[in-house]
Amino acid sequence: MAITAQSVADVCGSAKRASRPLALLDTAAKNRALEAIAAAVDERVDEILEANARDMDSGRAAGLDAAFLDKLRLDHDRVAAMSDGVRQIVALPDPVGEVIQGFRLPNGLDLRQVRAPLGVVAVVYEARPNVTVDCTALAIKSGNAIVLRGSSQAAHSNAVLAAVAIEATNDAGLPQGAIGLVAGGGREELAELATQDGLVDLIVPRGGEGLKAALKNVATVPVIYAASGNCHVFVDADADLRAAEEIVVNAKTQRPGVCNAIETLLVHRDVAPEFLPGVLRRLRDAGVELRADGRARAAAGDLATSLQDVTDEDWDTEYLAMVLAVGVVDSVHEAIEHVNAHGSGHSEAIVTGSTDSARAFERGVDAACVYVNASTRFTDGGEFGMGAEIGNSTQKLHARGPIGMRELCTYKYLVEGSGQVRP
Amino acid sequence: MAITAQSVADVCGSAKRASRPLALLDTAAKNRALEAIAAAVDERVDEILEANARDMDSGRAAGLDAAFLDKLRLDHDRVAAMSDGVRQIVALPDPVGEVIQGFRLPNGLDLRQVRAPLGVVAVVYEARPNVTVDCTALAIKSGNAIVLRGSSQAAHSNAVLAAVAIEATNDAGLPQGAIGLVAGGGREELAELATQDGLVDLIVPRGGEGLKAALKNVATVPVIYAASGNCHVFVDADADLRAAEEIVVNAKTQRPGVCNAIETLLVHRDVAPEFLPGVLRRLRDAGVELRADGRARAAAGDLATSLQDVTDEDWDTEYLAMVLAVGVVDSVHEAIEHVNAHGSGHSEAIVTGSTDSARAFERGVDAACVYVNASTRFTDGGEFGMGAEIGNSTQKLHARGPIGMRELCTYKYLVEGSGQVRP
Numbered sequence: 001m002a003i004t005a006q007s008v009a010d011v012c013g014s015a016k017r018a019s020r021p022l023a024l025l026d027t028a029a030k031n032r033a034l035e036a037i038a039a040a041v042d043e044r045v046d047e048i049l050e051a052n053a054r055d056m057d058s059g060r061a062a063g064l065d066a067a068f069l070d071k072l073r074l075d076h077d078r079v080a081a082m083s084d085g086v087r088q089i090v091a092l093p094d095p096v097g098e099v100i101q102g103f104r105l106p107n108g109l110d111l112r113q114v115r116a117p118l119g120v121v122a123v124v125y126e127a128r129p130n131v132t133v134d135c136t137a138l139a140i141k142s143g144n145a146i147v148l149r150g151s152s153q154a155a156h157s158n159a160v161l162a163a164v165a166i167e168a169t170n171d172a173g174l175p176q177g178a179i180g181l182v183a184g185g186g187r188e189e190l191a192e193l194a195t196q197d198g199l200v201d202l203i204v205p206r207g208g209e210g211l212k213a214a215l216k217n218v219a220t221v222p223v224i225y226a227a228s229g230n231c232h233v234f235v236d237a238d239a240d241l242r243a244a245e246e247i248v249v250n251a252k253t254q255r256p257g258v259c260n261a262i263e264t265l266l267v268h269r270d271v272a273p274e275f276l277p278g279v280l281r282r283l284r285d286a287g288v289e290l291r292a293d294g295r296a297r298a299a300a301g302d303l304a305t306s307l308q309d310v311t312d313e314d315w316d317t318e319y320l321a322m323v324l325a326v327g328v329v330d331s332v333h334e335a336i337e338h339v340n341a342h343g344s345g346h347s348e349a350i351v352t353g354s355t356d357s358a359r360a361f362e363r364g365v366d367a368a369c370v371y372v373n374a375s376t377r378f379t380d381g382g383e384f385g386m387g388a389e390i391g392n393s394t395q396k397l398h399a400r401g402p403i404g405m406r407e408l409c410t411y412k413y414l415v416e417g418s419g420q421v422r423p
Numbered sequence: 424m425a426i427t428a429q430s431v432a433d434v435c436g437s438a439k440r441a442s443r444p445l446a447l448l449d450t451a452a453k454n455r456a457l458e459a460i461a462a463a464v465d466e467r468v469d470e471i472l473e474a475n476a477r478d479m480d481s482g483r484a485a486g487l488d489a490a491f492l493d494k495l496r497l498d499h500d501r502v503a504a505m506s507d508g509v510r511q512i513v514a515l516p517d518p519v520g521e522v523i524q525g526f527r528l529p530n531g532l533d534l535r536q537v538r539a540p541l542g543v544v545a546v547v548y549e550a551r552p553n554v555t556v557d558c559t560a561l562a563i564k565s566g567n568a569i570v571l572r573g574s575s576q577a578a579h580s581n582a583v584l585a586a587v588a589i590e591a592t593n594d595a596g597l598p599q600g601a602i603g604l605v606a607g608g609g610r611e612e613l614a615e616l617a618t619q620d621g622l623v624d625l626i627v628p629r630g631g632e633g634l635k636a637a638l639k640n641v642a643t644v645p646v647i648y649a650a651s652g653n654c655h656v657f658v659d660a661d662a663d664l665r666a667a668e669e670i671v672v673n674a675k676t677q678r679p680g681v682c683n684a685i686e687t688l689l690v691h692r693d694v695a696p697e698f699l700p701g702v703l704r705r706l707r708d709a710g711v712e713l714r715a716d717g718r719a720r721a722a723a724g725d726l727a728t729s730l731q732d733v734t735d736e737d738w739d740t741e742y743l744a745m746v747l748a749v750g751v752v753d754s755v756h757e758a759i760e761h762v763n764a765h766g767s768g769h770s771e772a773i774v775t776g777s778t779d780s781a782r783a784f785e786r787g788v789d790a791a792c793v794y795v796n797a798s799t800r801f802t803d804g805g806e807f808g809m810g811a812e813i814g815n816s817t818q819k820l821h822a823r824g825p826i827g828m829r830e831l832c833t834y835k836y837l838v839e840g841s842g843q844v845r846p
Contacts, residue, residue, distance in 0.1 A: 020763070024786055105808060109797055118819050119789075201819055222820050243842035250844035340443070362837050363447055366542075374532055374840030383845075384836070385528060396541055396624055396833035397645050398821040410819035413807070414785050417797030419666035421673035422806075 006183070008192040012199040014177030015120045015145035021175045023117045023143045027094040030141050033172040034090045037140075038083040040168035041133060041161075045079045048164070051156040052129065059153055067257070071127035072154055082130050082161075086137045089387040095405045096143045110416045115409040117143030119201040122193055123390060124149045124215070126207035129157035134388035136165050136179055141387075142405040147200065149182040149193055151207075159183075187214060194219035204391045204403060224399055226391045228318040229259030229346035231376045234335040234361070235275055236352035237268040243373060244351040245279045250375040251349065253286045257320050259392065260347045260369075260379040264315065264325040266335050272299035272328045280307070280326070288322045295328035315342040332357040336364040343367060345394045347376035368394055368401040429606070431615040435543065435622040437600025438568035442542045444598045446566045450517040453564050456595040457513045460563075461506040463591035464556060464584075468502045471587070474579040475552065482576055490680070494550035495577055505553050509560045512810040518828045519566045533839045538832040540566030542624040545616055546813060547572045547638070549630035552580035557811035559588050559602055564810075565828040570623065572605040572616055574630075582606075610637060617642035627814045627826060647822055649814045651741040652682030652769035654799045657758040657784070658698055659775035660691040666796060667774040668702045673798040674772065676709045680743050682815065683770045683792075683802040687738065687748040689758050695722035695751045703730070703749070711745045718751035738765040755780040759787040766790060768817045770799035791817055791824040 006014075041048070052074040059069050095115050102112035121144045125131040132148055139146035150158035162181040169179060182189050194203060194215055203223045205211050212225055233251055235244045251262040267275055276299045280290055284306065291310040292300065300307060307326075314325040315338070329335045332350070339348050349371035350361040358372045369379045379401065381389025386404030393399045399407035429437075464471070475497040482492050518538050525535035544567045548554040555571055562569035573581035585604040592601060605612050617626060617638055626646045628634050635648055656674055658667045674685040690698055699722045703713055707729065714733040715723065723730060730749075737748040738761070752758045755773070762771050772794035773784040781795045792802045802824065804812025809827030816822045822830035 020787075020789075023789075103808070105801075105806070109801060111807060116789075222818075240842065246842060246844050254845055358839075364443075366443075366446075366539075367835060369836040369838060372837075372839040374838055374843040375845050377845035378528075378532060378838060378843070379836075383528070384534060385526070395645075400833050401836050410823050412790060413792040413802075413824050414795075415792060415797055415801060416781070416795040419663065419669060420797040420801070421669050422677055422798050422800035 008182050008189055009196065009199070011147055011180035011182055012120065012122075012193070012196040015147050015180045016199045018175040018177035019117070019119045019145040022140070022145055022178055023096070023119070025143065025174075029173065030094065030143070031090045033140055033169045033174045034086050034137055036168040036172040037133065037137060037165050038086040038090075040164045041079060041083040041086070044160075044164050045076060048079055048157070048160050049074055049076070051160040054156045055154050062153075064153065068127055068153070072129070072157070074129060074157060078130065082133045085130075085134055085388050089137045089141050092141070092387050092405065094141065095409050098406075100411055107420050108417065109420055112414045113411050114414055115406065116412050118408055118410050120145045120147060120199060121390070121408055122147040122149065122200050122203045124190065124193070124203060124205045124207065124211065126151045126211060127154055129154050129161055131206060132158050132161040133165060135390050138388055138390055138405055139408060140169065140174070140178065142408040144408050145178045145180070147180045147182060147193065149189065152186070190214060191218040194221060194223070197221055202408075206391050224391065224393050224395055224403065226259070226393055228344050229261070229394075230264070230316065230318045230342060230344040231260060231262045231347045232264045232266055232339050232343060233262050233349045233351065233376065234266040234329070234332070234339070235268060235271065236332055236350055236354060236357045237270040238353040239271065239351040240353060241271065241275050244275065245282065247349065247351055247373070247375050248279055249282055249286065251377055252283060252288060252324050253322065254375075254377055256322050259318075260376050261320070262324070262349075262376055263317065263319050264327065264342070266327050266329050266338060267296065267299075268332070268335075269295065269328050269330055272296065273301075276326070277301035277303060283324060286322075288324050290324055290326055292326040293328065296326040299328060318344065332360050333364075336361060339365050339367070346392075347371065347379040349374065349376050431605050431612055432619065432622070434570055434603035434605055435545075435616070435619040438543045438570050438603045439622045441598040441600035442540070442568040445563070445568055445601055446519070446540045446542070448566065452596060453517065453566070454513045456563055456592045456597045457509050457560050459591040459595040460556065460560060460588050461509040461513075463587045464502060464506040464509070467583075467587050468499060471502055471580070471583050472497060472499070474583040477579045478577050485576075487576065491550055491576070495552070495580070497552060497580060501553065505556045508553075508557055508811050512560045512564050515564070515810050515828065517564065518832050521829075523834055530843050531840065532843055535837045536834050537837055538829065539835050541831055541833050543568045543570060543622060544813070544831055545570040545572065545623050545626045547613065547616070547626060547628045547630065547634065549574045549634060550577055552577050552584055554629060555581050555584040556588060558813050561811055561813055561828055562831060563592065563597070563601065565831040567831050568601045568603070570603045570605060570616065572612065575609070613637060614641040617644060617646070620644055625831075629814050647814065647816050647818055647826065649682070649816055651767050652684070652817075653687070653739065653741045653765060653767040654683060654685045654770045655687045655689055655762050655766060656685050656772045656774065656799065657689040657752070657755070657762070658691060658694065659755055659773055659777060659780045660693040661776040662694065662774040663776060664694065664698050667698065668705065670772065670774055670796070670798050671702055672705055672709065674800055675706060675711060675747050676745070677798075677800055679745050682741075683799050684743070685747070685772075685799055686740065686742050687750065687765070689750050689752050689761060690719065690722075691755070691758075692718065692751050692753055695719065699749070700724035700726060706747060709745075711747050713747055713749055715749040716751065719749040722751060741767065755783050756787075759784060762788050762790070769815075770794065770802040772797065772799050
């Protein structure tokens with residue numbers, strides 16, 4: 001279980017060396033390694049929980065808040081969910097070697113664009129120790145070496161989980177160094193990791209704005225940032241209002257602290273008087289603080305007096321809490337304008353019975369995920385059938401939306417001929 | 424023809440505003456705009472050539488070298504090639520709206536991953552004025568606004584070409600600002616352009632190492648860098664040696680100053696004595712300076728004395744000139760190791776009759792384009808059937824190899840349901 005202290009550069013160098021043989025492994029060999037991880041996690045559950053208990057003790061002693069401690073905490077169910085997650089990734093198709101497109105050129109060359117592993121992927125994360133196992137499984141299955149850098153608060157949990165994965169995969173024949181753990185959780189290690197040009201091919205930060213800002217200032221290797229989720233539901237004039245109410249309540253309250261929860265409800269003026277009183281009452285009763293514009297207040301019936309005034313700042317705020325901004329718009333086009341002006345390009349939904357409105361919203365909204373008649377809460381690698389996710393991107397380049405195994409790949413062109421030369 | 428001087432931020436802001444309606448244009452409207460550009464280029468050829476003559480005069484007065492002047496020079500044929508290129512892009516499929524993948528989730532949600540324009544693409548380029556028209560056509564067809572920043576040496580040519588494109592597309596109904604030209608060619612304008620976060624979605628530099636280094640130091644918006652091309656041909660033990668000779672000569676001499684020309688020839692030891700004397704003589708007679716390792720020299724017959732010694736530095740050098748490093752290796756695996764250690768991940772070729780060697784090389788070589796029995800000189804958006812290219816990437820993220828219209832797109836997930844909420 002002991003991991004010898006290695007420098008960040010050593011860990012990344014070993015990962016780079018491991019990445020070449022890893023990229024060549026066939027699917028069966030990678031699946032055997034994943035099965036070995038899953039079995040080892042199950043077998044060594046007591047050891048994992050003991051380490052986690054040490055982190056929890058330190059966390060309580062340090063006065064970490066309840067939400068953080070909940071993310072940090074492992075129990076038998078959560079450990080079992082980890083090994084289940086690994087087995088789900090076993091069952092998914094191997095992205096390496098997938099042909100994206102292929103055709104014959106006029107000169108007879110046969111060209112295929114084929115997925116290939118990126119090489120070395122680094123994941124920087126906070127609290128949740130399950131990330132150690134989820135991300136390792138996604139990286140290995142997609143033929144990549146992985147460098148893990150968890151937070152110091154989860155140091156014992158992450159060290160045991162990484163050791164479990166490393167030992168299991170070494171026994172299963174994976175190259176040494178394929179899974180690396182950066183021991184220190186400090187900003188210095190982060191800066192060193194973020195500047196390993198030529199060794200690290202991609203860094204994905206999973207954590208708060210502080211972590212992202214810290215990376216932005218120093219990173220010279222490519223980073224995919226997960227921006228915040230300022231998400232909206234727009235209820236159109238001819239929406240099924242019962243479905244709309246369920247979608248709004250779900251998207252706001254089912255788990256308000258996550259990025260695909262909504263922060264703003266927009267309602268078409270024609271249905272605001274019919275729709276708003278009921279949905280606002282239900283949201284208020286569920287504990288949601290409501291901030292409304294003038295027209296929403298006017299349509300809110302006897303709830304009007306209990307609504308706060310929405311400010312310009314509210315439209316741009318990701319509350320990540322039981323707060324909702326509410327506004328009335330004149331048309332689907334005004335809704336699209338509002339979403340594009342204030343949204344963060346994460347997940348946006350329209351509830352409508354109109355095919356024209358649905359198409360206009362799908363085309364006009366500039367976001368990673370655009371929903372018609374469904375909750376925004378489905379934006380997730382697991383829900384999208386990609387297994388776990390390394391993160392969720394609101395960038396436009398390389399990966400947008402959930403980052404799964406395909407997004408951990410690059411591609412290459414294979415061009416086969418019979419002696420063709422360029423005239 | 425007069426373009427009013429606008430600040431870089433103004434040009435980018437106008438492009439951003441234009442990008443939304445542009446993204447929604449259907450294919451026919453975009454093709455009409457491209458046809459209008461092609462027709463206007465043909466019609467206004469005299470005006471274009473006059474402006475180019477002014478640039479050529481200034482260039483000669485400034486003592487620019489012959490190679491640079493040749494890149495700068497336009498004539499009737501080159502202008503006709505521009506309008507032809509635009510018409511080729513008209514004939515290509517529109518990438519916007521293309522479904523990359525789609526399936527039904529277990530909960531009944533229908534998910535499609537669909538291509539969408541990036542928004543605003545900036546191209547920074549040197550000399551060649553045709554880039555103005557090529558890149559504009561690729562951007563418009565893929566639903567993107569474009570910001571062009573050419574070099575000061577081509578200022579007159581670029582100004583007229585941009586004006587021709589802007590006037591033609593405005594007449595054809597494209598939004599104002601869809602094509603923008605940054606007037607100044609200095610480093611200050613470059614730095615300003617490279618920091619237009621939120622307005623510019625991607626910058627592609629087309630030019631030398633100085634341009635790339637200048638961008639690397641300042642850019643905060645995403646950049647796709649085209650690394651140099653240190654490319655190899657490996658001639659395997661059971662290659663068709665006649666085909667191998669044609670491929671080597673073509674890849675080295677057909678146009679030695681471009682990134683997909685080769686810089687190193689590797690030969691399997693078993694065929695070196697048979698292959699090397701003939702091919703080296705032909706290369707030498709074509710004016711190629713040859714730098715060989717000991718084993719290549721030993722196999723070179725009576726040419727041995729005319730070969731220079733290859734140095735460690737040679738293996739890592741992109742000559743972009745009539746110089747070739749030559750080495751002998753023991754196996755395809757040694758060739759792959761050499762290529763991965765010294766190549767720049769651009770274009771690599773094996774000549775072989777062995778399916779095992781071909782597969783090993785295709786899988787093992789970490790490069791954008793891997794060729795079997797063909798010249799490396801085919802790495803090019805035009806040759807690959809993508810129309811012109813915005814550039815050629817040796818990065819692994821987003822785009823690798825030629826950057827065409829698909830690479831100027833991001834994607835979004837469209838998720839359609841019937842009231843689904845997350846349990």
